Amino acid sequence: MSTGTETFEFQAEARQLLQLMVHSIYSNKDIFLRELISNASDALDKLKLAAFTDKDLTVDTSDLHIAIEVDREARTLTVRDNGIGMSRDEVIILIGTIAKSGTAELLEKIRESKDAAGSQDLIGQFGVGFYSSFMVADRVTLLTRRAGESTATRWESDGGATYAVETVDDAPQGTSVTVHLRPEDKEDQLFDYTAEWKIREIVKRYSDFIAWPIRMAVERTDNDGVTTTESETLNSMKALWARSKDDVKEDEYKEFYRHLSHDWTDPLETIHMRAEGTFEYETLLFIPSHAPYDLFMRGAKRGVQLYVKRVFIMDDCQELMPEYLRFVKGVVDAQDLSLNISREILQKDRHIQLMRRRLVKKVLSTVKEMQAGDAERYRTFWTEFGKAVKEGLLDDFDNQSTILEISSFASTADPEQLTTLAQYVERMKEGQTDIYYSTGESRTMIENSPHMEAFRAKGYEVLLLTDPIDEMWVSSVPNFDGKTFQSIAKGQVDLDTDEEKENAGPEREQQEKDFADLLGWLTGQLGENVKEVRLSSRLTTSPACIVGDSQDMTPTLEKMYRAMGQEVPAVKRILELNPTHPLVTGLREAHGKRSDDPAVAETAELLYGMALLAEGGELGDPARFTRLLAERLARTL
Ligand code: ADP
Ligand code: MG
Numbered sequence: 001m002s003t004g005t006e007t008f009e010f011q012a013e014a015r016q017l018l019q020l021m022v023h024s025i026y027s028n029k030d031i032f033l034r035e036l037i038s039n040a041s042d043a044l045d046k047l048k049l050a051a052f053t054d055k056d057l058t059v060d061t062s063d064l065h066i067a068i069e070v071d072r073e074a075r076t077l078t079v080r081d082n083g084i085g086m087s088r089d090e091v092i093i094l095i096g097t098i099a100k101s102g103t104a105e106l107l108e109k110i111r112e113s114k115d116a117a118g119s120q121d122l123i124g125q126f127g128v129g130f131y132s133s134f135m136v137a138d139r140v141t142l143l144t145r146r147a148g149e150s151t152a153t154r155w156e157s158d159g160g161a162t163y164a165v166e167t168v169d170d171a172p173q174g175t176s177v178t179v180h181l182r183p184e185d186k187e188d189q190l191f192d193y194t195a196e197w198k199i200r201e202i203v204k205r206y207s208d209f210i211a212w213p214i215r216m217a218v219e220r221t222d223n224d225g226v227t228t229t230e231s232e233t234l235n236s237m238k239a240l241w242a243r244s245k246d247d248v249k250e251d252e253y254k255e256f257y258r259h260l261s262h263d264w265t266d267p268l269e270t271i272h273m274r275a276e277g278t279f280e281y282e283t284l285l286f287i288p289s290h291a292p293y294d295l296f297m298r299g300a301k302r303g304v305q306l307y308v309k310r311v312f313i314m315d316d317c318q319e320l321m322p323e324y325l326r327f328v329k330g331v332v333d334a335q336d337l338s339l340n341i342s343r344e345i346l347q348k349d350r351h352i353q354l355m356r357r358r359l360v361k362k363v364l365s366t367v368k369e370m371q372a373g374d375a376e377r378y379r380t381f382w383t384e385f386g387k388a389v390k391e392g393l394l395d396d397f398d399n400q401s402t403i404l405e406i407s408s409f410a411s412t413a414d415p416e417q418l419t420t421l422a423q424y425v426e427r428m429k430e431g432q433t434d435i436y437y438s439t440g441e442s443r444t445m446i447e448n449s450p451h452m453e454a455f456r457a458k459g460y461e462v463l464l465l466t467d468p469i470d471e472m473w474v475s476s477v478p479n480f481d482g483k484t485f486q487s488i489a490k491g492q493v494d495l496d497t498d499e500e501k502e503n504a505g506p507e508r509e510q511q512e513k514d515f516a517d518l519l520g521w522l523t524g525q526l527g528e529n530v531k532e533v534r535l536s537s538r539l540t541t542s543p544a545c546i547v548g549d550s551q552d553m554t555p556t557l558e559k560m561y562r563a564m565g566q567e568v569p570a571v572k573r574i575l576e577l578n579p580t581h582p583l584v585t586g587l588r589e590a591h592g593k594r595s596d597d598p599a600v601a602e603t604a605e606l607l608y609g610m611a612l613l614a615e616g617g618e619l620g621d622p623a624r625f626t627r628l629l630a631e632r633l634a635r636t637l
Pocket of ligand 1: 035039040043081083084085086094095128129130131174175
């Protein structure tokens with residue numbers, strides 16, 4: 001039975017990625033073989049697992065392996081596995097399209113990136129996969145039969161816009177990928193992928209730890225000069241995580257990391273540990289040196305794989321790593337779980353929960369050591385992953401204080417450096433009990449906001465929190481080292497020393513009396529927008545600012561909730577006036593003399609509008625504000 005050949009078009013993203021491959025965006029073409037072997041290894045993992053879990057599937061799993069076959073005459077290289085295989089539909093979906101989220105965005109970035117190194121870096125983060133064979137091939141043929149099915153599928157493409165699919169009668173179960181090597185590489189010894197030494201070298205280098213035998217027919221000449229061909233296993237097959245630390249070379253860790261993560265750069269940290277006792281497991285975790293492009297995309301996967309007694313069980317094991325550490329890559333191999341374990345069971349399993357707790361503690365303590373021992377590396381870590389780690393302040397109550405310890409923040413203390421909270425506390429002024437912070441969209445915006453004035457004038461350090469996540473945690477984390485987090489834009493500010501208070505006391509009382517009328521009138525006037533108008537002790541140069549009550553939601557947080565589609569009641573805030581500013585004293589006088597003059601009411605409105613703008617807020621009616629202001633300005637000319 002053959003249905004004849006059907007031609008399909010690659011999905012647009014797939015076509016673009018293929019174009020990048022055909023034009024060899026990677027300088028290191030050798031990796032195509034690593035990718036094909038990795039796919040074959042995955043397919044064998046899947047078959048082994050299916051044989052355990054699917055009782056209806058009768059397959060022979062006695063000799064699962066990968067074979068590399070070379071035809072020097074035809075200049076082809078074939079990677080064959082007897083794994084799970086693919087159905088016709090699967091071939092069309094899995095090979096004809098790229099399902100990874102964010103592909104379009106990534107390809108766009110690569111196109112924009114001017115330098116070659118930049119684009120290599122980007123594509124390296126993405127993982128090139130099956131399509132990388134088009135770096136060395138002008139044609140690729142794939143023949144596959146899914147375990148349990150009787151017909152097979154042949155797929156072929158030259159890496160252009162289309163591929164051909166044909167249903168064929170017989171083929172061994174599993175998949176073989178045949179790469180028709182490009183003729184132009186023929187003379188170049190370094191890139192002769194039909195040479196035995198070359199294949200040996202690549203397998204040793206990239207795929208030595210693959211858990212299945214990778215076999216190849218090699219020629220041997222014995223002492224009598226007789227040449228025979230025999231099959232040789234090229235890889236040592238030792239699961240890296242199961243070896244003792246002393247037996248693993250740095251380079252082996254790196255290669256294994258690349259195999260796991262498809263990331264081309266070296267990891268920042270390697271964590272290799274073994275837990276003994278009632279519940280045994282081995283684990284090898286990596287902290288990458290840069291954030292993946294999809295770290296903050298919806299549905300970003302977690303990077304830890306679960307194995308049970310060397311058998312691969314699942315990728316993206318959410319039960320082993322919390323979401324805020326989703327960038328950690330690695331393998332956990334547990335001895336005492338069933339191979340049939342399901343996600344539901346995993347969620348409830350007490351051992352898994354204990355394991356997760358230990359892994360999280362280990363990752364956090366590794367970062368802490370890095371912070372203490374290698375400032376440069378810690379900085380890299382925090383720049384890349386800090387935003388994600390801070391999510392843990394909301395999600396991981398147990399480790400809240402450790403997460404605070406390993407966090408860094410921008411601060412008014414030094415425009416160039418981030419500070420830890422411990423460093424902040426060390427610098428706190430005598431008598432200071434709170435950690436002052438401000439949230440906002442950017443450093444400049446916060447630094448120039450009126451809320452900052454008194455803190456600057458009195459020399460108090462303020463943390464500048466500009467990540468959206470900061471808004472969320474800072475209002476729910478109670479304290480650090482017994483010191484409360486205090487927003488400079490919330491509540492009453494009282495930075496005066498006792499002595500200053502004593503001296504200022506009578507003056508302050510007088511001010512309260514002098515302004516009582518104005519404040520009462522303004523509260524009525526602006527009542528729709530603010531709940532209170534009061535005199536400020538946080539302003540030195542601005543006429544007014546807007547603050548919240550200590551328990552109020554900030555405007556940014558309000559905006560964030562709205563953007564997420566949540567209903568939140570509008571929060572009325574407080575207008576604070578600077579009693580020494582000429583605009584404020586002028587307004588008081590004008591109100592005292594002509595309380596019914598509409599120009600006085602307009603001034604009040606402008607004052608409120610300016611305070612809103614100064615903190616980066618949005619005016620309710622910008623057109624009206626501009627008109628009033630323009631009229632005023634015209635009169636001054
Ligand atoms: P990735 O391995 O990252 O998913 P690839 O481009 O390497 O991306 O492969 C795409 C998909 O094609 C794989 O996820 C797998 O489902 C399927 N595939 C590729 N090679 C094989 C194979 N040898 N056996 C079975 N399925 C395969
Ligand atoms: Mg792959």
